[in-house]
Amino acid sequence: MTDPATMTGADESVRHIPVLLDEVIEALEPQEGQWVLDGTFGFGGYSSAILDKGANVLGVDRDPLAAERAAELKEIYGGRLRFVAGCFGELAEIAEGEGLSPLDAVVLDIGVSSMQLDEAERGFSFMNDGPLDMRMSQSGPTAADVVNSYEETELVRIFRELGEEKLARRIAGAIAARRKQATFETTLDLARVIEKCVGRKPQQKIHPATRVFQALRIFVNGELDELVDGLVAAENSLKPGGRLVVVTFHSLEDRIVKRFFQERSKTHSGGSRYMPELDLEAPSFEMIVKGGTGPSDGELARNPRARSAKMRAGVRTEAASHSLDARGLGLPKMLAESRSGDPV
Incomplete structure (x- = not known):
């Protein structure tokens, strides 16, 4: 997986390099005979x-291309x-269905993969023009469906909460005005409207559409809800x-991920806005390891796509699983509200 903001000028030699590979393998400590769920x-x-x-x-993996790669391996x-x-x-149901529960280890590499970003027809990146799709499973509503049919106020919330875009209202307004004339069909079409709306300074490395594309991808694929469920x-x-x-x-x-491990690795919860004191x-x-582990200078030199990667890891104890409210795990407000009263 990788960050779309690091895609410019990516070399084929780093296309499928998994980030933090050495650190991940060291944390997993895979042993002969163990079963690890990737x-x-x-x-x-x-x-x-x-x-x-x-x-x-x-x-x-929900991506059909991953199944093809698995067949090769x-x-x-x-x-x-x-x-x-x-x-x-x-994954719990999948592992049990395969007769492999309980598992020895689980590894999750969250977000969109280089394999997906580099295929223009998947519509994840605006570095190459392609259909405004963004679906990891290649089924269900597309990003174009969201951009062309959602209310302007809904788009503002998606861009602000899932993309942390400060200019969400201005961008949503520009999208709503433009789609009255013609619907959005391609990635470059949307990216150009956003760039025209907010402008771009010559020294600005990150494209002004990056956060909106992140928000749409997360929303279309339900990525943050999936992350909570996976943890x-x-x-x-x-x-x-x-x-x-x-x-x-x-x-x-x-x-x-940080809050999940924080809550699961201590004996007392001090309480929060969403979670009672426990x-x-x-x-x-x-x-x-305490705190997150980022890429080394050497890895960044080899693979700029690793720039924003962070690894967190823990070892399961013999204690029973905790039942805590998912809203206390740092979900954006719009997702926390949808899961209100949903204990996990």
Whole structure:
């Protein structure tokens, strides 16, 4: 997975390099005979490294292209690699269905993959023109459906809360005015309208449409809800001593992962706006490293796409899973409201 903001001038040699690979493998500590669930299989970068260490992999991904890549890797690794088409938020059911629960480890690489970004027809990036799609599963409503049919006030909220876009209202207004004349069909069409609306300084490295594209992608794919579901599913599916490793690429994702591990690794919750003060029987995770781990200078030199990556990891204890309100995990308000009263 990677960050669309780092896509300019990407070289083919880094196209499928998984970020923080050494750090992820060190945190996972894959051992011969173990089963590791790779919940965001993608091009199979992490899975290949895990398999090379002697462990087995259950790959999960909703992208049809990932299934094709898994079939290629099965020619190399045979029965040590299994693949199930699906969402990692359902990993508990998937692992149980494969007879592999409880798991030895889970790794999640959150966001959009280089494999998806580099295919213009998928519509994730405006670096090359393509249909305004953004669907990871290639099914359901597209980003064009959202841009062309949602109320202006709804677009403002999506851009502001899921893209952290300060000019959300201005951009939504420009989109609403333009679509009265012609619907949005392509990525460059939308990107140009946004750039014209907010302007761009010559020294500005990040395209002004980046945050809007992030927001649309997250919304179309339900990524943050999926992340919450995946973290809780991993907690329920890991055996004592099992490891959960998560790589994120922007603040919304990292905030959720950070708060999840914070709440699950302490015996007392001091309470918050959304969550009551709790005395927990025992922490369900012990942190492998405190704080997040970012890429080294050497990795950044080799792969600029790793710029915003951060890894967090924990080891499952013998304690029972906690039941905490998902709203306390840092979900944006619009998503927290939709999950109101939804304990996880």
